[in-house]
Amino acid sequence: MKTIIILAILIIPLFASTNSLITLPHIETIDSNGVPVFYAQDTLPQCTVYVSIGVGSLYEHATNAGISQMAALVLSLGGSKNYPNINEYIDATGGRYTVSASFETLTISMRVHQDEATQAFTILADIIANPLFETQLIHTARFMLKQQIQQKQDDPMTIAMEKARQYVFGDSGYGAVMTPESLDAITVADVEQLWKKYVVKENVRIGIVTSLNKENVMQQVAQLTDALPHGEAVDYPVDLQNAKNTISTKKIYFIEKDIPQSTIVIATVAPSIKSNNRYALEAGNYILGGGSFNSWLMDEIRVKRGYAYSTGSIVRMRKNTGLFLAYAQTSAATTLSTIEIMENVLANFTKTGPSQQQLQWAKDALLKSYIFEFTSLRDIVQYYMWLDYNKLPVSYIQKYPDGITSVTNSDITSSFESIASGYIIVVVGNKDVKQQLDAGKINYSVAK
Template sequence: MSQSKGPRFALLALTLAVAAGGIGFYLFDLRNSQASQALDAAKAGNKLQSLAELDSKAPARRTLNVQTWKTAEGAKVLFVEAHELPMFNLNLTFAAGSSQDGKAAGLAALTNAMLNEGVAGKDVGAIAQGFEGLGADFGNGSYKDMAIASLRSLSAPDKRGPALKLFAEVVGRPTFPADSLARIKNQLLAGFEYQKQNPGKLASLELSKRLYGDHPYAHSSEGTAQSIPPITLEQLRAFHAKAYAAGNVVIALVGDLSRNEAEGIAAQVSAALPKGPALPKIAQPEEPKASLGHIEFPSKQTTILMAQQGIDRTDPDYAALSLGNQILGGGGFGTRLMSEVREKRGLTYGVYSGFSPMQARGPFQINLQTRAEMSEGTLKLVDDVVADYLKNGPTQKELDDAKREMTGSFPLSNASNSSIVGQLGVMGFYDLPLDYLENFVQQTQALTVDQVKSAMNKHLSVDRMIVVTAGPTVPQKPLPPPTDKPTEQPLGVPEH
């Protein structure tokens, strides 16, 4: 799924990519794998003018009143009434990500990509034209923990009714055409070939294996060149019947709807899904040993990835870790890592860190690229910055600045229906309380330097880091000395 870049305090906004384990893992863009010429032509020929015009309106700050219930089939529903615009957003979040693949890596991704390829009487082009003709937008995506299907539509009954009918067919009764499966497999296989030229992706794949071993999080969400070809239509249908069941979904609704209308929509969608219970939660992974791996790759740059297992989404230290990481490397300029590695020495264009809490312990990761001949020194510098931060913690000024930035960016996280519906889906999927967002802000604002330092040390250690580098083996040069004058042109220009 395509996503726009949010405010620097991205963890607060609970974007779906982060919730699914996206930071630094170079997730494959499934929109490319599911796109077809017919779909592209339909989008190009019939622009969503009505929704584009609605998007241009200034966002309004609102207090969220989250209502919740369950459908007759067992689907959890979260709903926020928002009458500012004559439209609504509907997100279905299934526990149907790649962690449910079993031995068929890529099964979840293929199933999700095939949803809108065909329903009874309609092929992919007709489905796309059907949504576009109603001023509606269908979206889908598959990640580590979850799979998503979404609908954005005008709320007028003459538009809403047909859009919901088509959406329910696409998600609940896809036909999985054989020709579409062959085409998407070929697109994935072509993507795997391209990945061989991407050192960041190669390093990420190796890092995941080292970090998670035999755990379901270890394999790539899109599968492999070996696992994709054998997957059959029967496997897709069986996975859909099991993982896209009404008892395995969270329905999030935001928009110009009454409670009765929202109940009717949720009931309609839930009834269209296969019948079945929620799938078991993913088990926690075993803690790996620290290790260092290198992938030889011809380039002037070396990609450096450092990671260890972090936390799951329900960990009580999440607020403290979010704030602590924001200071370490969770944003742009001004973080500890960016200041020491780029601003003072010009070793990279960017260095970032982040927690990706998931259903089980997701990764904490640091990623950057630097000149190959300075890769060893840069790796040691990053290690030293992290060690110093864990030893001494943030300064009071750093903490106050991070809190102020969080307070300033929070209104953006509930300024649009699309941002709210994504948050509701995550809250429902991870069983977070309905007042989670408000409580999260209060918790963060109350944190002290000692609390942040304690949480970071509880969950992070430089002695547990798994490091994977990808680049050439070349003689090393010493790092330039630090300077207080910001470097205008970094020494290393990323090539990938």
């Protein structure tokens, strides 16, 4: 039985800064056969559909790392059993079709002229019900992904960050890094099983931006949601205790590479998106290393000493856990000094926090840039899908500016205590750096 229930029509007032109020467009949240659908009416004669599935690299293990990207690439190359030439159709109609996999979601996106909407929904329903996972497409996707891995070997920053994630989180989640071996182990049956497990009503959300009226569109959506079987909403596990045990060592891992400069990454666990420290960490990170030349790391390492080619920090808080990274690229001769400075900056930042002027600078920057999350109807619909995936209320849109505004110095120092209390350090550098580590009698492990 096909059911469509309108749950809400939302007009959200949004503070983009302290003195301006912006109202976001209508977004309707609709239930279609048990699947949440987020609908926005556009003035352009087009139809854009997003099908977002709760699966990505955080759901993977070292043994199958890359399977989400492989599934996405195979679907983008092929399509479905009844529509194997989907890209020819897209080219002929001037549309767009993409399939992408991220840390937490695999998303199918199709954008066509409104006159092609009926055909687009028919094709999407067939992709859901009859994905084309054939051997030749798997081979092609595997080859392309191996090329990506090979290209990464020329980027020491990517190497350092991936290794840092592995050391902190082990073999799963953030630590599940795609390798040639993990790709070789993935079979057609594995990809089909992934599809069967995750592509179910309880694990999917749909976004639509179109000029077509709601009644017309929801009739089309019903065939898409009807193609989804029932199943279970699947979440990814996180072994936080193991990660905390790892970061408590503050261990250094060295990767030797014949390059003139070194890459340094400090990595540790950050909380989930629902953490009460979410706003303080975001504001604090902006001051510590996210805010370009005005950040603490940039000022101490590059401005005052001229050590770093680049330096900064990143904090990512996701559904079940988060990740903090501080990084710098410097010459081999200044590698150990730069590590010391990075650790001291992090410790001092946690102890004293930013000045009131720095805190206000960060707040202003974050609040004024927040509006760029909503620059188009497609951005807004995808934001609603992100909220739904993370089980955050729609009121989060409004609460975010209030949360940033309310951050105090003590909030930042308190939230960064867990960041500074435990972490690991990854260094990618040449043999001269290794000799410096040995000469300094610094305890480290050699990694490949």
